[in-house]
Amino acid sequence: xxxxxxxxxxxxxxANSMWGIMSPVSKMVMAGGAVTPMVMTDCRVLGAAVxxxxxxxxxxxxxxxxxxxxxxxxxxxxxxxxxxxxFIFGVSLTSPIxxxxxxxxxxxLTLILSxxxxxxxxxxxxxxxxxxxxTGAILLVFGGQQVSAGNGSNIxxxxxxxxxxxxxxxxxxxxxxxxxxxxxxxxxxxMFTGSSLSLLPFTWDKMLATDWAALExxxxxxxxxxxxxxxxxxxxxxSVGQKRLRPTAVSIxxxxxxxxxxxxxxxxxxxxxxxxxxxxxxxxxxxxxxxTQNRNRLQAEKAVEQHKKGETPT
Numbered sequence: 001x002x003x004x005x006x007x008x009x010x011x012x013x014x015a016n017s018m019w020g021i022m023s024p025v026s027k028m029v030m031a032g033g034a035v036t037p038m039v040m041t042d043c044r045v046l047g048a049a050v051x052x053x054x055x056x057x058x059x060x061x062x063x064x065x066x067x068x069x070x071x072x073x074x075x076x077x078x079x080x081x082x083x084x085x086x087f088i089f090g091v092s093l094t095s096p097i098x099x100x101x102x103x104x105x106x107x108x109l110t111l112i113l114s115x116x117x118x119x120x121x122x123x124x125x126x127x128x129x130x131x132x133x134x135t136g137a138i139l140l141v142f143g144g145q146q147v148s149a150g151n152g153s154n155i156x157x158x159x160x161x162x163x164x165x166x167x168x169x170x171x172x173x174x175x176x177x178x179x180x181x182x183x184x185x186x187x188x189x190x191m192f193t194g195s196s197l198s199l200l201p202f203t204w205d206k207m208l209a210t211d212w213a214a215l216e217x218x219x220x221x222x223x224x225x226x227x228x229x230x231x232x233x234x235x236x237x238x239s240v241g242q243k244r245l246r247p248t249a250v251s252i253x254x255x256x257x258x259x260x261x262x263x264x265x266x267x268x269x270x271x272x273x274x275x276x277x278x279x280x281x282x283x284x285x286x287x288x289x290x291x292t293q294n295r296n297r298l299q300a301e302k303a304v305e306q307h308k309k310g311e312t313p314t
Contacts, residue, residue, distance in 0.1 A: 005244060005245065008240065008243070011237040011238070012237070012249075012250055013256060015237035015238040015241065015253070017257075019257050019260075020256060020259065020263075021261065022230030023261045024261055024264050024268070025222050025226060025264075034210065034214060034219065035210060036206065038203050040226065041088060043223055044230070044231040045080065045192055047228075047231065049192035049195070053189050055185055056185050056186065062182055069190060072194065073190065073191075074194075075171055075178065075194075076190070076191035076195045076198070078175075080195040083167045086167060090164060091157070101137075101138055102161040102165065103165060103254065103257070104137045105162060106169060107251040107252045109166055110173065110248050111126065111127075111130060113169055117174070120248065126248065129286070129288070130287060132283050132286045132287035133252055133286075133287025133291070134255065135287075136259075136280040136284035137254075137257075137259075137280070139276055140262050140280040169247075172251060176247060179239060179242050184236050184240050188239055241253075249292050255284045256288070259280075
């Protein structure tokens with residue numbers, strides 16, 4: 001494996017680890033009641049936009065054409081607005097277990113869309129890897145969560161969670177070529193700008209109504225981590241990984257999130273490692289290995305490049 005691919009895998013592992021850690025941190029902050037899920041989303045989107053624009057001021061200018069700028073703003077709707085919005089409302093309507101299990105559909109949806117639109121080969125080894133990863137993630141979910149009273153399943157909530165995964169899968173598939181043309185900082189500053197313009201006009205009043213001065217320091221620290229780590233750094237790493245890896249390889253790292261969340265829960269004393277969790281982690285790593293080390297990787301990459309050029313895949 002060359003250095004470029006290794007960097008891509010490391011970036012995706014880091015991004016999904018951050019997202020996994022963000023889950024218990026966000027729950028800790030919102031459990032206090034002072035910050036709602038929508039306000040937390042606003043903090044993530046606006047905070048990340050400010051950080052990406054600030055960082056871009058210290059880097060070489062990377063001009064974007066008007067056509068690509070419009071495409072980046074469209075990409076932001078799928079990767080951030082529809083994805084996060086659908087997920088937040090979905091979680092509010094359905095059970096945590098349902099939400100966690102449905103998020104394992106991302107690699108499956110990405111594999112299907114890649115096969116149809118990018119002509120990426122669907123191999124037995126790749127399918128086996130996705131099954132292993134999904135099994136591990138589901139084992140972690142059942143080993144660490146319980147459905148509380150009054151928070152059961154809801155078909156509309158489940159469909160919204162599925163919509164969130166499909167939205168992100170569409171972003172991975174259809175905007176891959178666009179992402180490769182610019183630096184990760186440029187891509188993300190415009191995507192989070194587009195997301196801010198879409199969300200804030202409808203939620204700004206909730207931001208202003210929040211009593212920020214009354215928040216305790218650990219809630220402030222939690223929000224800071226969600227914005228800086230769970231959004232700014234993680235989306236930056238995701239962009240790096242997306243430039244170097246196939247969409248299916250990018251999506252398989254989604255299974256790292258429940259693993260990272262479980263580790264944090266154990267460290268905080270909220271959970272403990274059991275034999276089932278150990279097996280689950282082994283399944284996840286096996287699944288990631290099978291997908292990322294697929295023997296037909298070169299053929300798949302060649303097919304994707306031919307698809308971009310309008311050629312018939314060989």
